[in-house]
Amino acid sequence: MSRVLHFTNSRSAMPRLDGASARPPVLAEPLGELLRLLGASDDDARVVGGPLGAVPTRRVTAGEALFHEGAPAETIHVVRVGSFKVFRTTEDGYEQVLAFAGRAELLGYEALAHGRHPNAAVALEDSTVFSLTPAELFDAVRRVPLLDRLLHRAVSDALADRGEQAGLMAPVAAEVRLARFLLQLSRRQAASGQSPRRFHLRMGRRDIASYLGVAHETVSRSFGALVRWGLAVTDNREVELLDLPGLQAFAANTRRPVDDGGHAPHRARAVAVVG
Amino acid sequence: MSRVLHFTNSRSAMPRLDGASARPPVLAEPLGELLRLLGASDDDARVVGGPLGAVPTRRVTAGEALFHEGAPAETIHVVRVGSFKVFRTTEDGYEQVLAFAGRAELLGYEALAHGRHPNAAVALEDSTVFSLTPAELFDAVRRVPLLDRLLHRAVSDALADRGEQAGLMAPVAAEVRLARFLLQLSRRQAASGQSPRRFHLRMGRRDIASYLGVAHETVSRSFGALVRWGLAVTDNREVELLDLPGLQAFAANTRRPVDDGGHAPHRARAVAVVG
DNA sequence: CGGGACGTTGACTCAAATCAATAACCGTGG
């Protein structure tokens, strides 16, 4: 059963992003902080940071809801530290995960259109967010064009991400979906300066399953398969990608490669495709 | 074979939205038109309409691409008349449809974030769009806060729509996905003043299949099933929903109701669920 | 240290993908 590797110190060894966790709750931060978070250069952020006041922040503990499905659109948020899952619950109780949001990502923006949140967001870990009412938001973007630019950019990003999700839910083999998901996470890690090969999953198997549109058992089996093929190792929520190029080649496949009996070390093979 | 009904005049009987189709190509429209399209009241639109100039428009014929995947973000669009499919092509040639966009919907906004279009858009029928470069767009929203508001609202809507798509691709019975899709179209029809019971599908079965994440044969079979259940009738791309409440009840089911052999007239049954 | 959620694994079943063949439709040009 110990086909799975154990990392040197798997628990409590991940770097704590939340440097403020021991301090009392933060109630507001200068606007410049938000601008910087959204990608403004330090210079730009400093210029408008001073006179234009502060932005309220809010702390959310792991498992707590930032907002519920159907709730009135009181606030729009930008993740400052931590991460969230965004989901909607169908009438029959099925929880469909729509997105995982991390640092600098928007939450609750969908509510602008109809005044209500079409989905819910709960924290996957202790987190803090910038929070603005729609009125404050519109006021702020009018006064600070830079913020408007950055906001549009962030929304555009969120929209593009949703497009990626469709790629993950596309009708391809479950192992491929998982591989694509892991690569997506890997890219995000890299983008925020973390290791693209090794990271900690902040969500459970069920959430991954819902996000990928498969049963949670299938996620387990798919992890097993990737490990068996030598593409990755896992220890619960710790993941190490052993063969990025191999994984990418594998993720490009629409159909699963034939399984020759169980213990083939290098299965993945890129298919050369001419449009 | 003629289980399928034939409408009185199925072809060329749909109201032509495009009242300008016989006139020479329009090159620009007043800004007020765009504002009105995005939902501004006539008064608001008139107020800012005059002095602030015009917005370029572009005609696209059926089947023509508005922009290609990977193309630089030269323009952002708002559909004025017609409809489009938005899709991305995976390396192996599979075409994943991400959205169908109609009147007043945004196209190409995702490109703002990274300067390139992450997906392509092609017209499903002869269409016209408002087109702005990112620079023009940012300039316009700075000068016209109302436009910014409406734009944010439209984007919020688009984001919410993508959330709906995830609901369509969720792992439920194919017939249910199709039912949900038809109800979505029905709602859009109603929202734009058209009949919610009867309409013309602007996309082919393959596109629907891709959008729902199933094989195109499955879409055909699912249409067949809905017809057999007595919930709808179809004649190629003409659709009539015979039993909206029944369809809604059916669409709420996560698992398919047992098929008792083939010719059951009223299958759908709502499941009462307590969260 | 106990209990409930989480994760893995196995056996079985079936919905839907795939393969295949036919029919309807549509634009085109003879």
Next chain:
DNA sequence: CCACGGTTATTGATTTGAGTCAACGTCCCG
């Protein structure tokens, strides 16, 4: 106007990936 070829849609036969049910091990919080 109709014949033609390509695309699109329907329908059937067959196979299989993954959903479901179930049992067990593991983790973690209180």
